[in-house]
Amino acid sequence: MSQIADNIQSVRQELPENVTLVAVSKFKPAEDIMEAYRAGQRIFGENRPQELKWKAESLPKDIQWHLIGHLQKNKIKMAVPYAALIHSVDTADLLMEIEKYCAREERTADVLIEIHIASEESKHGFTREEVLELLPRLELHHVRIRGVMGMASFTGDETLIRSEFALLNSVYEEVSRMDLPFLSDFGIRSFGMTNDYRIAVEMGSNMVRIGTKIFGPRDTRL
Numbered sequence: 001m002s003q004i005a006d007n008i009q010s011v012r013q014e015l016p017e018n019v020t021l022v023a024v025s026k027f028k029p030a031e032d033i034m035e036a037y038r039a040g041q042r043i044f045g046e047n048r049p050q051e052l053k054w055k056a057e058s059l060p061k062d063i064q065w066h067l068i069g070h071l072q073k074n075k076i077k078m079a080v081p082y083a084a085l086i087h088s089v090d091t092a093d094l095l096m097e098i099e100k101y102c103a104r105e106e107r108t109a110d111v112l113i114e115i116h117i118a119s120e121e122s123k124h125g126f127t128r129e130e131v132l133e134l135l136p137r138l139e140l141h142h143v144r145i146r147g148v149m150g151m152a153s154f155t156g157d158e159t160l161i162r163s164e165f166a167l168l169n170s171v172y173e174e175v176s177r178m179d180l181p182f183l184s185d186f187g188i189r190s191f192g193m194t195n196d197y198r199i200a201v202e203m204g205s206n207m208v209r210i211g212t213k214i215f216g217p218r219d220t221r222l
């Protein structure tokens with residue numbers, strides 16, 4: 001068995017039945033993705049719209065592509081038609097632009113709301129207060145908010161990681177209680193990466209995004 005197939009299998013064995021595995025293939029060539037595909041993996045995560053688009057166009061059609069990286073408004077038309085789920089909606093402006101695009105194209109988009117949970121400034125996302133204030137004011141007819149996404153600080157401090165995931169869980173719970181039409185399929189908690197997915201699963205994540213542990217280190221100079 002190939003190394004990638006091996007890695008996929010060992011990750012899968014660790015995940016409870018209800019946890020969806022997104023294999024993060026950013027910066028990785030088509031051959032690597034096909035190895036994972038042959039091992040049965042069908043959901044892949046990319047962080048750049050352009051890369052997602054060419055991979056979606058050239059790889060098997062039964063792959064579900066997830067956009068997990070920051071999305072700029074001018075790239076919406078490159079991402080929405082190819083992404084089954086966009087994890088990284090991080091501003092009201094972006095949300096409204098996706099709504100407008102989908103209305104024009106007569107389609108719908110499934111998205112997650114990215115919550116800023118890390119103590120690091122560099123990460124994107126809404127604060128808890130912003131989300132609670134924003135959602136009740138929204139009118140969305142072409143965008144379905146399916147859940148929340150977050151990235152913990154990159155640290156070995158497990159206590160800190162746990163407190164950040166706990167914040168994400170509490171925002172999730174609060175939004176779950178809102179009765180809004182675009183939240184009718186709300187249920188995804190996307191958190192956990194190579195370094196913290198075990199903690200994430202323990203804390204109730206039902207979608208983990210794992211790259212390095214499956215495909216090995218990335219050469220981001222490509």
Ligand SMILES: *Cc1c(COP(=O)(O)O)cnc(C)c1O
Nearest residue numbers: 024047068193194209210211212
């Ligand atoms: C790259 C990336 C991942 C995967 O990270 P690994 O540490 O390689 O598992 C997960 N989520 C997001 C948003 C990413 O950008």
